[in-house]
Amino acid sequence: MKAIKIIGIVILVITVLAFALYFYVKYKSNNVVDNKNLEISIDKQANKFIQEGNSIGLVIGIVKNGKTFIKGYGTINKEKQILPDSLSIFELASTSKLFTTSTLQLLVDEKQLQLEDKIQTILTDRVKISSLGQNTTLLHLATHLSGFPSLPNSFIAKMNDEKNPYKDLVTQDIYDYLRTCEAKQAEGNFEYSNFGMGLLGHLLEIKSGTKYEELVTQKLLDPLQMKNTFVTIDSSNQKFIVQGYDENGNPTPIWTDNVLTGAGSFLSNASDMIKFIKANLKDNETIISKSLIKTHQRQLNGETGLGWILPSSADKLLGNKEIVWHNGMAGGYSSFLAIDKTNRYGIIILSNKAIDVTTFGMKMVRTVRTQSWKE
Template sequence: MKSYNFGLIVCLSVFCIFGAPAQTPINSVQETIKTQVKSRIDNNYSVGTVVAFFESGKETYFTYGYANADKKQVILPQSVFEIGSISKTFTSLLLADLVQKKGIRLEDSVEKYLPDSVKIPSFNGRKITFADLATHTSGLPRMPTNIVPKNPENPYVDYGVKELYVFLKTAQLQNGMGNYNYSNVGVGLLGHVLTRISGESYEQLLQNVICTPLKMNETSTLNSSTWLTTGHVDNKPVAHWDFDIMAGAGAIRSNAEDLMRYLRAELDLSAGASAGAMKQSQQPLHVVDSTLKMALGWHITAAANDEIYWHNGGTGGYRAFAGFSQKSNKAIVILNNSTQSVDDLGMCFFNPSVTIIPSKKPLILPKQAMQSFVGTYKIEPKLELEITLENNQLFAKMTGEAIVPVYPETETKLFCREVNATIDFFWNDKGEFDKLILDLNGDKMPAMRK
């Protein structure tokens, strides 16, 4: 099976799909999301999805599909999913809790809480702080450069503290420090340092600080829940992901009911054991651009005269989205046990003018026709798009981005299910594809075959 990527997801392309505010009735928006969920599952984009809505003071759930494609187990609000990088908001909340209770400061150097033998990179004499790690401004890369999993289907299970410390000694900061550079290893390091300060494991911290007080009984980093669903790639079951030292970056499994408790607690900051920490974790600390800020773990996107706090997540066979708005007092959780992104549906809940990825049925082509797409196409001097074919499945990979499956829409056009993208190919006089136009959220990028 094709190994997709080790990323736990934040899809920056979602930032550019906001349009002008639209006045749409509440029920209409929810029905649009439900219709899209049904369409994607009916067209084999996904296997099973749970959506939790909180709006106008009312909490409702919608489920469709299966917990396991082979066994046809019906999916329920209690069904548990891997939530990937949404775990980062929990890790940042644990940080805020320690700031409130233990007297550490967001401006403290992380290095002083590591063994004396462990050195981490600095920039112009400035050391990486807790705030840097939680806002993705440390300059650390997205992934540790020394992660070489024995089993690519479960890439984090054998990456431990020894490997992390080796990486830190030689790590190179990207874009210096102080610029947004999404980093899984940065938040993995953050989770590890929090366990050293507290003297508890990441699972113990998670349960004691967040899950037990909020009665999130099905939320854990362990694979022990009887409600645990199966992840899928192209509707085929795949292995669950397990974590060691990188737990803080994406190890949590949860269900829609628990995550809605979490988001409603984020909306109600008047009481509760974590209210002070949640309030601190929502404070904007870094401005990325005119529409995006970073709080502790949360991305804050400005749209439709509102500010949306959100995070997405993805593991080998899952995608997830969680978001809330203090201004409109509403929240949404979408959990999906396949690699079909749900970011567009999550954002649509807050702004109905968001472009929704259309559901399309792939055109079945013979292998020779599929092979004709294969090649490397140059968009810019340092930006290329590579099309590959493996086991009768086409894949696309742009420089610096994750590899994604693509599907024939016509004999000269491919489409992507994970983002709103199509690729039009053009024949030369020899009957070969020699150029293409990539359309990514309406941004058209021509490229020539190398």
């Protein structure tokens, strides 16, 4: 009996301490002192991030209270020691999934398709999908609720080049997998799926009769004047691409993908991404803003909008309760994008090292939210 009583007291103490810690963190997060110099706060955190070896070159772009801020830190290349800037181009990786889901919403608003359309109805005679995927819709793909794995085992078996893993995949690989839908869970189960978002991009190609990159350019990038955002690298944009580095600091090439392009194949710069942020902050900012803002809405009572990730309990505890966000990481790059439409600010972080910038990004979101520009 004595031992049971001691255990009960210990549990009570731990519970009280946990609640105390929770309310302390919540209080501190909602009562941050505004030092009234946001730029200095950004500089301090960005320089520390690089000094700790988390990035080689970093560009941070911010929109807040009608002011746009873009600044580079570190270098575009270890061999050149040149500061990156608003025009420096980075691989976005999965952050560009938002371009896929934004294009989906634009096509829905044009009445070209519906979110509830089943993928089998679009694939028609191209492939007979396994019964496991017969009820999967475009909405399931756009919200990671399709039940598809991140990548099928059949894809992983072909991804033998660590420096460029997706390059050997072909469209037939998609169809071969859909015949079995191996390891697919029932719809409604959240599993972040590169395959699912890549399939969505492919389905948009089929429905529109236009190649994925061209379709996104027509529907999204051209209306926003995002002229330095692309998948295909050529002589006009090559010179602006910063060198990417793996997590150990070794140079690595841009990943190429001709099959799951919709999962995250775009490159861009901070100047263009600021245009995307602005278009997602205000309904009447651009001719397509109303459609873009629809993608922020929670779907199917899940954890996402259309592509956008909604704030978790931890995000809310830190005060970031109104944001929608996404991140990305490829062989030599990482990115983070967050928008708070309620409080009218947004941030883009681009890095040329394959180390996740999400935690850093969330800290920066808190800084942007709590600090004001120097008067």
